[in-house]
């Protein structure tokens with residue numbers, strides 16, 4: 001079950017796939033690194049897709 005999403009900005013390479021996949025959940029800062037817009041109660045399908053598409057493994061689902 002998806003109850004949240006976490007992003008590791010130290011791992012992010014700024015590919016932007018997460019923003020393209022779930023623009024309501026993710027943004028990028030001026031350096032292109034991921035910024036979480038709202039990490040609680042995200043859309044489960046979009047979250048799973050963003051996690052799978054992230055090329056650096058910076059994203060992970062949180063919760064039980």
Ligand code: SF4
Nearest residue numbers: 012013015016018054
């Ligand atoms: S898809 Fe992954 S590597 Fe690309 S911006 Fe998002 S978190 Fe960073």
